[in-house]
Amino acid sequence: MSDAGFDFELTHTDGRARRGVLTTPHGAVETPAFMPVGTQGAVKGVTHRELKEVGAEIILGNTYHLYLRPGDDLIARRGGLHAFIGWDRPILTDSGGYQVFSLAARRTIDEEGARFKSHLDGSAHLLTPERAADIQAQLGSDIAMVLDECLAHPAELPAARASMERTLRWARRARTRMEALRAGTVDGVTVTNPGQAQFGIVQGSVFPGLREESARETVAIGFEAYAIGGLSVGEPADVMYDIVGLTTPWLPEDRPRYLMGTGTPGDLVESVARGIDLFDCVLPTRNARNGQLFTSAGRINIKNARYAEDDRPPDPSCGCYTCRTCSRAYLRHLFTAGEINASTLNTLHNLHFYLDTMRGIRDAIAFGRFESFRLAFHERVSRQPVDS
């Protein structure tokens, strides 16, 4: 399939796992891909060149944060988010909805959209499907997401149905707005990336019937590609895997599939096994800043006293800058002493681990041995306890 500036080619399949290439106005992304989260126009603790070094081909920006500070108008005047932050590779932006639900004060939702107060200064804002599209058009990301309603978990079936149906109505409004933005008929909005794609989002909580209906109806609207939202919100991992596994068959084979906000390294492997192509998650970056490192032998908490005199690198089998140059003892000292270098070095390692896992996944798919990769990965990484 191909749209203006946006393309996706499947190059290999292995069972339900897929390998491919996503093309955007800012270049190509090999999938399955993991997107580091660059909340406010920066992935916390690492420079852009460090991101490229660990293999990041695409990053995610948070529309809620960028809209509030420095503002999409200011970013549009700079030529868009790529120019503003100096990142020349692809960017995906979320709709802002998730942060409105999780961060903003006094939010109220009605059919029009989400009214909320800024967590920064208490100012009042209204985020509608149209505004979310407009803001992302000004940011000029390569992939924009529709505004969806984010339901708390657990939800009862009637509430989940109502929310899913509202998300569908919002998706239709978002698509109509996107078409107007592409036609140049929206006044006061600067479209800084004319090749921007728009992804629809499947909702429906943990109810298979709702997920099927949401997928069919969202696909019927016709987006460049589709995401699965409303997971990784507190449900058990096997429930998430089940919902992913029964949703992907309803999504077009020739479009990338994005599982939003997930997850652990094991979650990535299990979701690829069910046909997912794109991921984002704050886990590698946030946990790094809290001293938790993902390694090929399980997670370690670098602040643990047991590492005070441990001269080994965090992961002896890792080739990242941190593991090539730092011992656990030094990283523990930096963390204990409150040095921001600890955040940088830990983040570099965790992102390398995540992106290296994706490389391993892609290679395994290409060679038709994803199933053995998956088993070995769980044996080695996922089933190890923390600090084993």
Added chain:
Amino acid sequence: MSDAGFDFELTHTDGRARRGVLTTPHGAVETPAFMPVGTQGAVKGVTHRELKEVGAEIILGNTYHLYLRPGDDLIARRGGLHAFIGWDRPILTDSGGYQVFSLAARRTIDEEGARFKSHLDGSAHLLTPERAADIQAQLGSDIAMVLDECLAHPAELPAARASMERTLRWARRARTRMEALRAGTVDGVTVTNPGQAQFGIVQGSVFPGLREESARETVAIGFEAYAIGGLSVGEPADVMYDIVGLTTPWLPEDRPRYLMGTGTPGDLVESVARGIDLFDCVLPTRNARNGQLFTSAGRINIKNARYAEDDRPPDPSCGCYTCRTCSRAYLRHLFTAGEINASTLNTLHNLHFYLDTMRGIRDAIAFGRFESFRLAFHERVSRQPVDS
């Protein structure tokens, strides 16, 4: 001159300015040189490879901090500070005295040494000339400093004389201890760098007579080289320049001269003009974290609202990573948003500016045009107001 592992060769002189090469067990340093401050075993905000990229050939470690956390015993068991932090170039350590005077709680000084309580946990410690030498022997820096008494400014002549004389007595004890450490006759201390040099420190406040006496007597003890301490403590810049200018003639021509804790870029140029070879200062790194950038057109405060939509790099004539890839608008956003990336990017730039200034100084001396460099530098940089 040459001692085991330590050497200094003057290669050029231009007026009183000197260019040379300092050799240590961990390699050579071109002088005049600026040492970024790596307080707790890391230069805050930048990785070692970033330090090397901006041209750092030697860094400074703070004995007070490293002694308290993680402790010199732990570092000695790791093989010394170089091995512990993974920095393979030269390191100079201070004696710990300055931080005892500025950071520690309830400090008392007597002839034996400085008694103080840790600012971390209130534990009681005694730092003597011998302990300062022992701790630095365990850290294994390439250059160790003697413990000196740090006098508050302003000081009356009798107090300044008494303090200078105590510093001399401490210097003799420190040298005796260093000889014992080199002879291997100090039990319980692991000498992790047998080629470590020891520098004496000239004191005497702003009194020329005391400075002369201190210099003569310190040189008479016989250290590998000499530092000027007790300046940059609040006295006017021209007073500091005068004291530097009248002290360096009393120091041996064939030994490097280190002006401790100084200073602004203009201070470096003026001190080189008076025969100084080595500098350290927290100004470029600390100010970076507070949003102040040194540029070839004067200092700018990146948090200033005037930069919100300024697409120029911090310093259009600078070749550092930050200036090559970031606008003032982006840096202001990162600072305003509280991103630690702001500290990293600002620190990279400021260190590049300082180290590039030193490169310019060295080149000017080699070509016999230091005086014109000095005039042009002040015209361009030092005399510009902030945010001009």
